[in-house]
Amino acid sequence: MAIAREAEPVSSLREIREAGLDRDDLLLTYRHMLVTRGIEERGHILYKQGKIPGSFYTGRGNEASAVGVAMAMGPEDVGTPLHRDMGVHVTRGVEPWRIFAQYMGREDGPTKGRDGNVHMADSRLGLIAMVSHLPAMLPVAVGAALAFRIREEKRVAVGWFGEGASARGDAHEAMNLAGVRRLPTVFICDNNQWAYSTPMHLEYACETLADRAQAYGFEGVVVDGTDVLAVYREARRAIEKAREGGGPTLIESMTLRMEGHAVHDDASYVPKELFEEWAKRDPIERFRNWLRENAEFTDEEEEQLAGSVKKILNDALSRADESPLPSPDSLTEGVFATPEDLDTPHHK
Amino acid sequence: MAIAREAEPVSSLREIREAGLDRDDLLLTYRHMLVTRGIEERGHILYKQGKIPGSFYTGRGNEASAVGVAMAMGPEDVGTPLHRDMGVHVTRGVEPWRIFAQYMGREDGPTKGRDGNVHMADSRLGLIAMVSHLPAMLPVAVGAALAFRIREEKRVAVGWFGEGASARGDAHEAMNLAGVRRLPTVFICDNNQWAYSTPMHLEYACETLADRAQAYGFEGVVVDGTDVLAVYREARRAIEKAREGGGPTLIESMTLRMEGHAVHDDASYVPKELFEEWAKRDPIERFRNWLRENAEFTDEEEEQLAGSVKKILNDALSRADESPLPSPDSLTEGVFATPEDLDTPHHK
Amino acid sequence: MAEKTYLQAISDGLRQEMQRDKRVFVIGEDVGVYGGAFKVTLGFQEEFGPWRVIDAPLSETAIVGGCTGAAIMGMRPVAEMQFADFISCAWDHLVTVAAKQRYRAGTPVPIVVRLPSGGGFSGGPFHSQNPESSFAHIPGLKVVCPATPEDAKGLLVSAIEDPNPVLYFEHKHLYRRIKAEVPDERYLTPFGKARVHREGDDITVVTWGAMVYTADEAAKQLEEEDLSIEILDLRTLIPWDRKAVLESAKKTSKVLVLHEDTRTGGFGAEIAATIAEEAFEHLDGPIKRVTAPDSPVPFSPPLEKAYIPQIEDVAAGLRELAEY
Amino acid sequence: MAEKTYLQAISDGLRQEMQRDKRVFVIGEDVGVYGGAFKVTLGFQEEFGPWRVIDAPLSETAIVGGCTGAAIMGMRPVAEMQFADFISCAWDHLVTVAAKQRYRAGTPVPIVVRLPSGGGFSGGPFHSQNPESSFAHIPGLKVVCPATPEDAKGLLVSAIEDPNPVLYFEHKHLYRRIKAEVPDERYLTPFGKARVHREGDDITVVTWGAMVYTADEAAKQLEEEDLSIEILDLRTLIPWDRKAVLESAKKTSKVLVLHEDTRTGGFGAEIAATIAEEAFEHLDGPIKRVTAPDSPVPFSPPLEKAYIPQIEDVAAGLRELAEY
């Protein structure tokens, strides 16, 4: 007996226009998805070339979900995206070369080499850098929403978590506080069916995770995370509801993690058929087809887009590669903040 | 839209006999409730006399809930009762004099003066001593159930928590693990409407806490915690279900905390009418009336019972008062366990 | 100036900051209607409203983690733990997120967590602890332990102004026992500057919090034995005033480190180790530590008394050093 | 006897205990089907079944807290943290429940938590930490840090047999790098007995875990400079072998304490403080600490290299002491 609502696919250009995206926005969305996948594919190559230290994670299969939610956020909204959510950073405007620099531990990565992978965020773009510990950023997202509520600002905080991380206490405390105080928060559960090697049924025993919203007194929605427009529409609804004082929403976005947990993992524990089934629902393919069928997306447009994305990525790679490694002299800089560090748009 | 089941009151002697209690059991139940209240009332006096160091907590109003659940447990079942659950200790058979010794920090208290109040348990009676941190004992209860499951024993672990403590991550992690693995656990939420000075609606935003069971894939039940027989019946059902492999149940037992959070607290933040309303539902009064109406409980029986309880408590008080304070020389004894410490029924 | 208890100084300091700076808000269990378990925020909700004095659910991670989020969005949150002991429930957040966010991601986390700590009232193992050392080991956190009403206010103001996560330990045994003049106006007591609680020449005692007074009583006893004891009140553990400690050690050549927390791995070890490394040639005797033993805090009065360092324990330690 | 990696020694030791004692079970994230992030339990689920090799939800508190409950009911649980860093999520349980239950309530908690720790692979701030000092400060917990394959097995067996909560830190940088002969039969390496990794007369290095090998390389360098270095591998921090350390300090009169964890409040401080208190008159020089600096563990290779004590850092420290 599921209690969450299941979202329908988006049927037409008109419907999505009503939800807030015109044709240009749709092409932009598609572009963000291409850039997202491109960054991670290039990253993977860099990793194999030995240019990326440590491990390497991708969000293949999650591009629609990440970009869809980010497209629905307002410029003043904030969020705490995770390791499968590169699309959020891309959509919010982080420059791809800085991501490559981050991957490679260079001085110009957002963390200046102090942290790796997608453990980064540009706070000027309203994002807060994730930590490894999952889902430790959810209470932080709720705290951001609390600030908005105290100041009576019409802003919304978006917090991400995986279906695996749903089992941790932090998820509970964060959603409970948001529910009790009806804080302007939207919780996005990236349900990619696996937590490392652990399948869903060993992480939770309810029918859908969106059902948990009920335990916190707000609404839950399940959405097909390979359908960027459905994700966008549901995220938009939830964000605008929160903005207007309607309290939190929990959106469970269903996908499949299309690669291993990280590059070292061949995911042999995932049934092959599952990969095959979900490969047919590749979010980029799917959206391209939709655009062709519903928005007269032409071959020329597509070629042009692909070309410009390719160029951006190539340029980004070279630029990142010119970024120096951090100097060992900077090792202990910034363990403590100085008052000047608070001169950011957010801290003021 | 509540999803948990609401339990009906118990209507007749026959019904409760079918649930497992004969007349002698009922009188024993009543006696446990009297002893429970008596211990706490005497404790309060001791406290005012300056004989109890630190602070002092009681569970007035929760006697039915605590005793009802404990009566439903089998001898091999285990539990982690809390600060309002003196009735569990009494029902499982801890000697009242040892409780007074505990209150007064004496050598013969179950913790030998190392801890105070009801932070104690006799592990030979299947109880595990609570810590202050709420609800830190829930994962422990689930772990006990895990041991039973691994060894394929037909035993059940009962874990208590307050409606306030439901907000903490530990509650979530424990119930989630129990649900995922269908462990033989029964969760008892003592919902006494207040967490110190904080009312329910600032602790959770769902309709009933029993509804949360759904988030973990098991059944939730709301029961009137002033009705010892209804509590017993629901606890018994849940425990036997768990014993037979049916997985966990969450029972929310509704009461009102009839005194302050602890003796220093006058509870002036609780509306007077609320106290008045719930005073009419005093669990002991209520059960006495039921016994009179349904079980031919006589004046003589009552007097005899009251007399024997009084005697037990008086004797207990004197015996406890003879117990010495612990010697400072024992200060650091037992920080670490020795192998011999494992020679308990449970550790083997 | 008016005479105030340590508790009143904290309360007044906090109120003043909230009056002055709308970004400051308070969140914790029972801090609103009830005014907090120790009544530090009594009347605050009437004055500042329910959204600046927030009764939180029983959720330490949500409380402290929420503060981090609010701080990043420009607020200056002050969380109250009902007892310092319960900060264990927010350990992960503080250590994982708050402590490292500036270093990793350039995002400062200006939060204050108020922690009523310490024993002496039969609070038992979970209402008496002094967990400051655990946090002092984590790079990125600041740790503050005022001993006087004046410092209690001034360090709280500095904590709120500091751009980092600050753990502010307020010792419960000082709350109503210690009274002194406290300036009415706003002032900042700087972090990392020890206070010379008592000047002396023969032996240095390095300590903080409630133990300052225990040391003082012991010093008075020894004064009668013609021993002159210097007492340094560290005030803050992170940062701590290495310079003052090393200078005093060089002056007296003998040091006793005193704390209420347990011994092994307590912050006293850091102080002793630093002296052993940096003032080695000035020492005329072993560096002595007087601390609680390595056990939980027991409930029963005779045990608790044996547990918490007493005046006699300090005096005995000082005599031993004197005779060395 | 066969030559085994450190990782293999842990794995084999654990398997042997599980074969021998049905009460031993393993629980953790991805320990079953996947065999654990580092494959320590590879093949265990096939051998022991899904109820003795339990793939847990992502819930560190439930995992470790669950172990406590199971232990009290007579099991001998071995929890695996995917990385030692994540133990922060079970801090409250360990400190509040597991550490104090024996003292308070007489209930022993015989659990083992396996903690893959340490840096050296650009794991970044959350996959490289050495949180042993934090736990060593908490009375009631034991802390184990094997450096050799032989000890890895023997200390694991002792940990499982110990009636207390044991934090078993296995250093990831030793997993596949360090190989040595490991006895096939079951044996217990006792807690609290340091291992003399290298005998020497001029300076004592006290260390543990991966740093034993760093110290060894430094000692080799200094041998060429005619300095004879003694290296004590503590093996266990709680309990730690004070006697061996004090004796070696008395013998060499100069001590360098080395650890990979950060400096302030690290366990090295405890060792130095103890020496300063108890072997003071035998010292011919300051007690030196070589440690990571007080910062999170950085990701980028040049930073991480500067962060983790290197052979050169230890050699420089030893030379300084020698010249003193």
Ligand SMILES: Cc1ncc(C[n+]2csc(CCOP(=O)(O)OP(=O)(O)O)c2C)c(N)n1
């Ligand atoms: C508290 C914590 N424990 C363990 C880990 C190790 N770990 C990293 S990712 C992961 C699986 C996460 O699963 P999920 O939340 O579903 O996210 P996904 O990786 O599938 O996107 C685990 C166990 C962690 N990051 N944090």
Ligand SMILES: Cc1ncc(C[n+]2csc(CCOP(=O)(O)OP(=O)(O)O)c2C)c(N)n1
């Ligand atoms: C983790 C934690 N934080 C704070 C406290 C302080 N505290 C003690 S009891 C209490 C209220 C508990 O409310 P509830 O769970 O409803 O239990 P009740 O006392 O009402 O039976 C609080 C906040 C605590 N014990 N544990």
Ligand SMILES: [Mg+2]
């Ligand atoms: Mg997942």
Ligand SMILES: [Mg+2]
């Ligand atoms: Mg309550």
